[in-house]
Amino acid sequence: MKIKVTVWGENVHELKHEAVRKIYPDGMHTCIAAGLREAPDVEVRTATLQEPDHGLTKEVLDNTDVLTWWGHAAHGEVTDAIVDRVQKRVLEGMGLIVLHSGHYAKIFKRLMGTSCSLTWREAGEKERIWVCNPGHPIAQGIDKYFEIPNTEMYGEPFGIPAPDEQVFISWFEGGEVFRSGATWKRGNGKIFYFRPGHETYPTYFHDKVKLVLKNAVRWAAPEGSRWIDTCPNVPIEKAAEPLKRKGESVHKPGEAGLK
Amino acid sequence: MKIKVTVWGENVHELKHEAVRKIYPDGMHTCIAAGLREAPDVEVRTATLQEPDHGLTKEVLDNTDVLTWWGHAAHGEVTDAIVDRVQKRVLEGMGLIVLHSGHYAKIFKRLMGTSCSLTWREAGEKERIWVCNPGHPIAQGIDKYFEIPNTEMYGEPFGIPAPDEQVFISWFEGGEVFRSGATWKRGNGKIFYFRPGHETYPTYFHDKVKLVLKNAVRWAAPEGSRWIDTCPNVPIEKAAEPLKRKGESVHKPGEAGLK
Amino acid sequence: MKIKVTVWGENVHELKHEAVRKIYPDGMHTCIAAGLREAPDVEVRTATLQEPDHGLTKEVLDNTDVLTWWGHAAHGEVTDAIVDRVQKRVLEGMGLIVLHSGHYAKIFKRLMGTSCSLTWREAGEKERIWVCNPGHPIAQGIDKYFEIPNTEMYGEPFGIPAPDEQVFISWFEGGEVFRSGATWKRGNGKIFYFRPGHETYPTYFHDKVKLVLKNAVRWAAPEGSRWIDTCPNVPIEKAAEPLKRKGESVHKPGEAGLK
């Protein structure tokens, strides 16, 4: 069965800026989706900010194994209700791949719990992306490193919790470094942050970037089963060991405002 | 210089329920604060939900090294603006100790990024809290374990990110287990979750619980300096290596909606 | 293609003790292997201490995706050369499942870097093994918990590095708790420690124990590619950026005693 991917795109720069439209005439999400469609085991749909529910209805998310996220100019326009819904699905097991300026997306900040801030510069400089674990599934097909000739720079400090695994670190022409590929698990969902990809450069046409995204989608696909998390009360008569109530209680299971 | 602790209490059960008031006539926060005041190196104030800004003004937080948090019935009444402010201070370096039903506090869920859910039962059963690292600063003065004769049960699965360190695990009379003491670092702030402490039991009068809280406050006190995190632009002319602009940009530093 | 599993057994108690032979007439490794062979996607061989190279020749390891390890009375008889070889294969990507008293096996201590000690008692008491992440691939098919009616007890503190994921925690009749299922990644290899399984109890005939082992083998199977790790010198003329030598050197690549 194919891995069901939903490519989410904010789709704002593309509508506003001719310079962006020249590179991504059908939007960045369309380009990212096309790259993933090269993989025979992956089935791709797209969703954008402008659609109802930003294209992320409960039904779409229930049928998504891995969600990729690109946003930049309109993080604030993503409604909290949709962020709640996406977070819940990640915790249940859906994979999430956060791209570039998505570091500041509500959903990424929500899952990390940290500032997610960084330093940055737009100078079209060169980036060299090094592999930290050559055996890692996300790095397959990449040699020691790959290069992006012109890109926006992101630099440390990157305000993230310590990653489970460091997959890539970038070197920049202007002298900075950055933790460009990192993984976390939250609940039962796998999360991968991948730095490259800027609206004024054709990064998502880059062979190695496309390869990493295909690898990442396979890595992030759910393992195990969906974890439905409910904070259940365990009645005394169902305790694993025989129990009698001692003391009193001021609240009841299901009472408003508690669990 | 003394460690400046702010003990935050929701203070709702105490106002509503005679059964709680019998145990904690001046509120649970007052009892927790009194336990901490036994430590000569700690300076304690309290703050409650009912005060303006819930007692957590910018000035109070700027003068707090470690914040302890107890809430249960009114998590939803804590305003998001105050949660933002507390999160920011934790990331800057303030320690945070989350107690018992605080597992569902907005600030804990915000920092963890996960469901923070668990299973639970109120039967007044016995809990035995085991030490996982006898050398850990938070476990000093505790032998292999300590017991709480009557308590609410919390059981696994506990919906948290993998802790940096597991300090305590609980055994319950009714047959459950729980990761009762766990640490994380987020930004420059140390976080400790500690399970014991229920409104209808005199848990915060328990010698060992008081001892753990004193230890935890010392452990969570800020190290290093305050981390003010801003996502700064690095101008091309200030790059560490000489750079010339290549390509064009569609946005400017400071432009609304971006960084 | 099937997952190639090698089940390693120390096979000492079985040869020495009638009480053990009554339960495991063909050795514990044979019983563990039989349980795994129930999985149609798994191909199993066994290896024991008494064979040349303990049955773990370079060829066997090169053809092993996942190695399971049970040892107890003869950890010291496993030669360091074989431990080196197994460690190298794990770092390259082979999965490793360490069972019960294998907590003190040279290979486990080698990979953890810690004492791996614990507390223990043989009283035939009941163990209840709780799931910490119900969606985890290793916990599939297990409800909230499963029980082993008679077992040796292992208790905290368990001298391990903080696990990447806590899959199971045990509750014991005699009052202890233990981190019974935990995962780590070292190099490109996945490691799972699983507590149950003692020589004088029929633990490896237990349906749920067999299920967990089948799950664990699938989880631990290599992802990505083999990581051959060599500490290579990068000649100046092959540097990614143009470089000229500055300063002098007192050693040469390949010089004995250095890299």
Added chain:
Amino acid sequence: MKIKVTVWGENVHELKHEAVRKIYPDGMHTCIAAGLREAPDVEVRTATLQEPDHGLTKEVLDNTDVLTWWGHAAHGEVTDAIVDRVQKRVLEGMGLIVLHSGHYAKIFKRLMGTSCSLTWREAGEKERIWVCNPGHPIAQGIDKYFEIPNTEMYGEPFGIPAPDEQVFISWFEGGEVFRSGATWKRGNGKIFYFRPGHETYPTYFHDKVKLVLKNAVRWAAPEGSRWIDTCPNVPIEKAAEPLKRKGESVHKPGEAGLK
């Protein structure tokens, strides 16, 4: 009370190579010790490979809060018995700071459990060391980065377990990156790996390198108490809950070859 530091130096290059002696006439360990002695709260002794027990007797280690380790040409000459002793002290709570080519020291490989390999080049190139957490105690007094004008290059992949915290990442003139400052906790001991420091460059005279070492010594100083780890048997009659023996046992506490 002062922090008791033992600076361990292999002291081989200094004895063999005039080029090294010109920079470090009294040995690198003497220079490192002198830098630490600038801190009024630190008390420093040195120890070298050539001394009996390599200068690391039980008494010396019992009186050491933090051990720093520099080795390169003679890792193989450090006896396993001393490595065992140092490892045990780290697990009990002694801090360990591993410097530069110490990445391949027996003690570092022992505690990490991984290959600890990396790529390298001696070209005297420039290194820029970036701070990943500006609030971290080890980074105090360092601005965004500091530079070393001429150094040996170390590059990724670095064969280490995922660090607890990434403190520094290096940028190299020749195009590489490296996780130059990273922390782990093993048992009750704090470990810091710090990349800079090569025998043919005056790195340990560098103000910022000296500052980081002083910071690191304070950070790594023991917290809590010594953890003596013994794998104790818990007699049935001392179980926390009343227990009766069920089933039989084939071994006894203290029996040779077991715990």
